[in-house]
Amino acid sequence: xxxxxxxxxxxxxxxxxxxxxxxxxxxxxxxxxxxxxxxxxxxxxxxxxxxxxxxxxxxxxxxxxxxxxxxxxxxxxxxxxxxxxxxxxxxxxxxxxxxxxxxxxxxxxxxxxxxxxxxxxxxxxxxxxxxxxxxxxxxxxxxxxxxxxxxxxxxxxxxxxxxxxxxxxxxxxxxxxxxxxxxxxxxxxxxxxxxxxxxxxxxxxxxxxxxxxxxxxxxxxxxxxxxxxxxxxxxxxxxxxxxxxxxxxxxxxxxxxxxxxxxxxxxxxxxxxxxxxxxxxxxxxxxxxxxxxxxxxxxxxxxxxxxxxxxxxxxxxxxxxxxxxxxxxxxxxxxxxxxxxxxxxxxxxxxxxxxxxxxxxxxxxxxxxxxxxxxxxxxxxxxxxxxxxxxxxxxxxxxxxxxxxxxxxxxxxxxx
Amino acid sequence: xxxxxxxxxxxxxxxxxxxxxxxxxxxxxxxxxxxxxxxxxxxxxxxxxxxxxxxxxxxxxxxxxxxxxxxxxxxxxxxxxxxxxxx
Ligand SMILES: Cc1cc2nc3c(=O)[nH]c(=O)nc-3n(C[C@H](O)[C@H](O)[C@H](O)COP(=O)(O)OP(=O)(O)OC[C@H]3O[C@@H](n4cnc5c(N)ncnc54)[C@H](O)[C@@H]3O)c2cc1C
Ligand SMILES: [Zn+2]
Numbered sequence: 001x002x003x004x005x006x007x008x009x010x011x012x013x014x015x016x017x018x019x020x021x022x023x024x025x026x027x028x029x030x031x032x033x034x035x036x037x038x039x040x041x042x043x044x045x046x047x048x049x050x051x052x053x054x055x056x057x058x059x060x061x062x063x064x065x066x067x068x069x070x071x072x073x074x075x076x077x078x079x080x081x082x083x084x085x086x087x088x089x090x091x092x093x094x095x096x097x098x099x100x101x102x103x104x105x106x107x108x109x110x111x112x113x114x115x116x117x118x119x120x121x122x123x124x125x126x127x128x129x130x131x132x133x134x135x136x137x138x139x140x141x142x143x144x145x146x147x148x149x150x151x152x153x154x155x156x157x158x159x160x161x162x163x164x165x166x167x168x169x170x171x172x173x174x175x176x177x178x179x180x181x182x183x184x185x186x187x188x189x190x191x192x193x194x195x196x197x198x199x200x201x202x203x204x205x206x207x208x209x210x211x212x213x214x215x216x217x218x219x220x221x222x223x224x225x226x227x228x229x230x231x232x233x234x235x236x237x238x239x240x241x242x243x244x245x246x247x248x249x250x251x252x253x254x255x256x257x258x259x260x261x262x263x264x265x266x267x268x269x270x271x272x273x274x275x276x277x278x279x280x281x282x283x284x285x286x287x288x289x290x291x292x293x294x295x296x297x298x299x300x301x302x303x304x305x306x307x308x309x310x311x312x313x314x315x316x317x318x319x320x321x322x323x324x325x326x327x328x329x330x331x332x333x334x335x336x337x338x339x340x341x342x343x344x345x346x347x348x349x350x351x352x353x354x355x356x357x358x359x360x361x362x363x364x365x366x367x368x369x370x371x372x373x374x375x376x377x378x379x380x381x382x383x384x385x386x387x388x389x390x391x392x393x394x395x396x397x398x399x400x401x402x403x404x405x406x407x408x409x410x411x412x413x414x415x416x
Numbered sequence: 417x418x419x420x421x422x423x424x425x426x427x428x429x430x431x432x433x434x435x436x437x438x439x440x441x442x443x444x445x446x447x448x449x450x451x452x453x454x455x456x457x458x459x460x461x462x463x464x465x466x467x468x469x470x471x472x473x474x475x476x477x478x479x480x481x482x483x484x485x486x487x488x489x490x491x492x493x494x495x496x497x498x499x500x501x502x503x
Contacts, residue, residue: 240462251458253437254487299434299471302464302488307417309430342458398458399450411457412436 003107022187023194028201028226032060034381035219035228037206037242038235039063041072041182041367042359044189044200045374046234046381051196053375054382059198060228062221064205068186071236072367074304074336076259076291078272078281079368080117080177082144084136087392087404088345093140094389095372096176102371108188110180111286117177117272118147118155120321122166126276130172137174145173155271158324165320166277179272179283185370209245209356216246216355230381232357237302237337239360246353250360251342251398253413255296256335257364258306260314262328264288269322278317282325290328292318296338296364298414306335338364344416345404348376348386349395357381358395363416417490422497423477431475437461438468438482441498464488470498 001007001020011018034050036043039061050056063069081096083089098105099112121130127146134144145151149161152171161168194200201223208220209231218227235242237254265288274281282292294314297306311333319326341347341361346369348359359377362369376390386393392404398411409415417429437460444452461467465488471481482501484494 238464240460241464244461249455249459249461251454251460253460253462254464300437300462300467300469300487301490303490307429307490309428399454413460414434414436 022191023200026199026201028060028062028204028221028223029199031218031227032199033058033228034230034232035059035226036061036232036234037219038070038233039067039190039200039202040070040234040236041186041189041370042236042362042373042377043232043234044186044193045370046232046359046377047198047374048189048193048196049374049378050382051193051198053378056382057197059193060226061193061198061200062204062206062219062226063200063202064222066202067190067200068183071336071338072186072370073183074259074334075182075364075367076281076283076293077179077182077367078117078177078283079112079180080174081140081142081368082117082119082133082137082172082174082177083406084133085404085406088406089136089140090389091372091376091393092368093142094375095369096142098371098375099180099368102188106188106192108184108191110184110188112178112180113286114176114178115271115283116155117174117274118152118171119174119274119276120152120171121169122277123169127169134172143175145175147171147173156273158268158322160321160323163320177272181286182367185367189370189374206242206245209242211246211353211356214352214354216353230355230357232359232377232381234359234377236339236360236362236366239339239358243358246351246356248351252339252361253300254302255299255338255340255414256301256303256306257293257296257338258310258314258333258335259291259293260330260333261285261289261291262325263331265290265328268324275317275321278320280314280317280321282318282322289331290325296340296414297335302337304335304337338362340413340416342398342411342413343403343405344407344409346373346393347395348373348380348390348393350380351395417492419471419481419483419492420495421473421476421479421481422495422500423479424473427473427476431473432481433472433474435470435472438470440470441482466493
């Protein structure tokens, strides 16, 4: 069924009886050409582009819970292409271009809103660093505008510019940056993949990976064995466990990242604002809630909840930056499990097992990567060659020393 | 989350700096192959369950601690001084 404004109106007139489920609920077949483990954003987009770009439709996505129940439904939805390092820069640029055509492509409203992202800076040295980053973004063909303090004031009059600890010197505006509705991205890709013949199989946990003579043969699951010619591991925070089923030890440590949302308010924050010095960022959802967060809790964790010190820290940073939010009531907070890599950049690569592929290491920036990650993972699985914008996301770069340390903080999992 | 430092007693998580997995205690020797360095610096078991990792009592006795804890429940079951262990 194609969605359209006309369809909404006609369905409204006839009691909304004509809507059909957005995807099927098939039982797993005995064999597929490709099995994708993990029904998050990246797994679903991989399946979608396998079908759409490469005509590979005998595909199953195996999800241990429900589609979109992982990080893709827990993140704070910032979509941006403001990376600096060659390797990251072209990848996120490609992703943003896919975002810009995503709703038309999927025939699904993912509420992608390019409301502009402003990264604040607080010293001369930081201004120089942001000017350089802005130039790198422009060289990549994306957009960046360096704002001075008065320029920031025009956009964000409500900030506390005089705060003594981190007075605001200016900001880097990325006009095409913004946000999107996270669940809708998962649902849109799910529907698109299903329509092209992909089986989306929920409540199906992969418990083993079958390998014979160095070649992948399929997977063991809670719904039985499934044979496959190719298997992709796309499980974000659970990457280490699933890769261990194939005898791999990954450069990944899982950490918890918290986020918060307030009661719904009238429009008050029109951009995405990030305050790096305070480790705080915020935007306002279309429902009106202020969505904000900060840093990792900083210790390895699989508990989808964090501890109080980071809650306090995030609230303090928010109050320092924009005291007006002190009046809003926090409705909910939650945590997600992040697959942190030592250099803060991801992996999209083959493994030592023939036919087994890996997509992981998204840290806390993998939502914006959903389109390009799926695009590149599908390309790799279909052709056996890395896509040109993802060729630096190699698994062996840690061993060879070719780190992609975007933040320049060193090779420690919790520092990115 | 609270850690019981063998020297200082039970203290709030805020007093400690988390460094990483126990692997950091096993620095490769001179002339070790590159793969040992990769293991030491980057590769992790990353268990969902009981793990051992290194914490620094930054706002206390300034000792490195080897903590046994559960990454799923955040329960802490052991805290040892790294200095004692090395002896
Ligand atoms: C609080 C928070 C804020 C964030 N903010 C941003 C942001 O603003 N911008 C941004 O770009 N990114 C952000 N991220 C990061 C982003 O959400 C993740 O990097 C991204 O969603 C991870 O990829 P995914 O969607 O495929 O993961 P997930 O949705 O977690 O998908 C992985 C799936 O694999 C399944 N799975 C695991 N093990 C198995 C198994 N054995 N068998 C079958 N299935 C299995 C899981 O159930 C899960 O559904 C944030 C994350 C969090 C937690
Ligand atoms: Zn102590």
